[in-house]
Amino acid sequence: MSDDRASELKARLAARDAHIRESWVRAMEARIVRDQLQSCYRAEGVNHYEACRELSEKYITLLKENRVKGYKQVDV
Template identity: 80%
Template sequence: MADRAEELKARVAARETHLRESWVRAMEARIVQDQVKACYRGESVNHYENCRELSEKYLSMLRENRVKGYKQVDVE
């Protein structure tokens, strides 16, 4: 019985770690979004040239840094 309890504790800890890391990546994307907004406001007319790197970084973070659940279900 103790073996099963330890396994359950380990699974819960792994799930919490996974979700925490997922949320941290999502919040990093939000910070970059705020930086893009500030750059856009500050650069006004030249924002296409001067904020390009931030915008590209934000777009890549949007693709990669989504909050994902612990279980992955294949529906195919």
């Protein structure tokens, strides 16, 4: 029985680590797009509204979808 509990605990910890890792990868992807957007703003100057539009829309969608979330979800 203790072997079953130990393997269940190891599986749960592995699943938690994978979930958190994926969450951080998505958050870092948003950070990379933000950095690209900042450099686009600096490079384009006055025309940044037209030239950087795709990056800004992508960044907004990434901010909405890719928040860092914990493994457990508590309903309040």
